[in-house]
Amino acid sequence: KAIFVDNQISRERATTNREELRETKFLPDKTKSFSPEIKIYDNKMVIASWQEKVAVVIESKELAELQKIIFDTLWNLLPNNKHV
Secondary structure: OOEEEEEEHHHHHHHOOOOOEEEEEOOOOOOOOOOOEEEOOEEEEEEEEEOEEEEEEEEEEHHHHHHHHHHHEEEEEEOOOOOO
């Protein structure tokens, strides 16, 4: 699952959802550009800023679980995409 800002770049990236085994939902486009991202896997989370070229990996079951709760809450609030 991925949550992207709703802009042209994100819409183009979402066209590969099937090949990348991903489901995507979109945040309203308020920034036009959005570099930072958080990835959650196992007991780890990666926080990265591609514009500033910095990333941090945090290995913590508790923090990864918290981030998953935040992600799932937002995911459930966003509408399903009918045109992706």
